[in-house]
Amino acid sequence: LGACRVSMSMTEVRAGFTAIKANIQSRDPIRTLSILSHPHSLHKVKSSDRCCITHQLFTFYVDKVFKHCRTEDSFVNRKISSIANSFLSARRKLGQCHEQNKCVCGEESTEKFKQILANYEGLNVTSAAMKSLGELDILLDWMEKSR
Amino acid sequence: SGELNCSLPSPRNVHFESINMKNVLHWSAPEGTGNGVLYKVKYTVYGVGKWIRKPECRNINRTWCDLSSETSDYEEQYYASVKAFLNGTCSDWMETTRFNPLTDTKIDPPMVSVSSTDRSISIILTAPEKWKRSPEEESISLLQVYPGLQYNVSVLNKKTKKRWFFSISNNTLVVPWLEPGTAYCVSAQIHVTTPLLDSDFSKEHCITTLKDK
Structure with missing residues (x-):
């Protein structure tokens, strides 16, 4: 992510999400709203803003998503907490980069993240969190493509 | 189709079969129906508000519909849905799970x-x-x-x-x-x-x- 080096096992996070994707997405009946991809697509983010957007999104998932996604299924819950742990350690590293000015937030990423929060706050917390979790592959696809 | 009575069982197992991002929607006929069932298909880009009908797959009797063109942007995700018609009755729409062309395609050997x-x-x-x-x-x-x-x-x-x-x-x-x-x-x-x-x-x-x- 530019000057900021963050290591996270994408393969593990991917595998964890793939294992629960159908379960989580089936809990989200809303087709007409996306938290991450509309109206602005992550794929349109400038490379200079990538680190900041990633940091903001990891903070978003840690603070606003994972904790509101408990299910009645212990297998799903275990996978969610495993993904959350990966995000937690990556977020910590991103935070350090931010403090060292290696992860500067431009206007575009601030605007983009505002839109994501607005999408999130347009739903009740549990629906918003479950929808966000169901969109994790959108975030992972974008991160892998722009590695 | 508001005037039709939609008591026909729905198409079953509606899903995308994708190879090298050639994305074809497949389904099985409703339970207990023989020949004569016709279908129509619609799809939507996840997060965008409208469903779009696929004209080439309107009133078809086959149980597949090629949506490769409509789902070719692999930075988007999609849902598709199928409705059945028989002898003046119809079924409810039956949807796929969310389809992500990037992760849900199969790749041919090199x-x-x-x-x-x-x-x-x-x-x-x-x-x-x-x-x-x-x-x-x-x-x-x-x-x-x-x-x-x-x-x-x-x-x-x-x-x-x-x-x-x-x-x-x-x-x-x-x-x-x-x-x-x-x-x-x-x-x-x-x-x-x-x-x-x-x-x-x-x-x-x-x-x-x-x-x-």
């Missing part, structure tokens, strides 16, 4: 070409291309779609039955120190680490090294 000297064989691998609307359209290799794409290559000495495996990121491999005048068979597979996607192994390409000079 093309393999092999040449040899007396003591080595050279292997050139070509990743398949992403589905495209027409031959004139610009080709996109799946290598461009999946930056982490690798090849797993198997080389078998037909005489000794000894087999080697190689994992390479670029598309050429030279296998040295082989026996002259011996048949070797090569097969290769595409491996994408994340998202995790593996093609089948290609069929074997056999070649005999030249006799000793």
Whole structure:
């Protein structure tokens, strides 16, 4: 992510999400709203803003998503907490980069993240969190493509 | 269709079958219905507000519909839905799960070409291309779609039955120190680490090294 080096096992996070994707997405009946991809697509983010957007999104998932996604299924819950742990350690590293000015937030990423929060706050917390979790592959696809 | 009575059972197992991002919607006929059932299809881009009908798949009696063109942007995700009609009755719409072309496609094996000297064989691998609307359209290799794409290559000495495996990121491999005048068979597979996607192994390409000079 530019000057900021963050290591996270994408393969593990991917595998964890793939294992629960159908379960989580089936809990989200809303087709007409996306938290991450509309109206602005992550794929349109400038490379200079990538680190900041990633940091903001990891903070978003840690603070606003994972904790509101408990299910009645212990297998799903275990996978969610495993993904959350990966995000937690990556977020910590991103935070350090931010403090060292290696992860500067431009206007575009601030605007983009505002839109994501607005999408999130347009739903009740549990629906918003479950929808966000169901969109994790959108975030992972974008991160892998722009590695 | 508001005036129709929608008591017909719904189409079953509505799902995308995707190979190299050629994305075809498939389904099974409603339970207990024989011939004569007609279908119509719609799809939507996830996160965008409207469902779009597919005119070429309106009042069709087959149980598939090619939506490759409509789902060709692999930075988006999609839902599709099918409705059945029979003798003046209809079914409810039956939807797919959320379809992500990037992670939900199957990849064909690579093309393999092999040449040899007396003591080595050279292997050139070509990743398949992403589905495209027409031959004139610009080709996109799946290598461009999946930056982490690798090849797993198997080389078998037909005489000794000894087999080697190689994992390479670029598309050429030279296998040295082989026996002259011996048949070797090569097969290769595409491996994408994340998202995790593996093609089948290609069929074997056999070649005999030249006799000793």
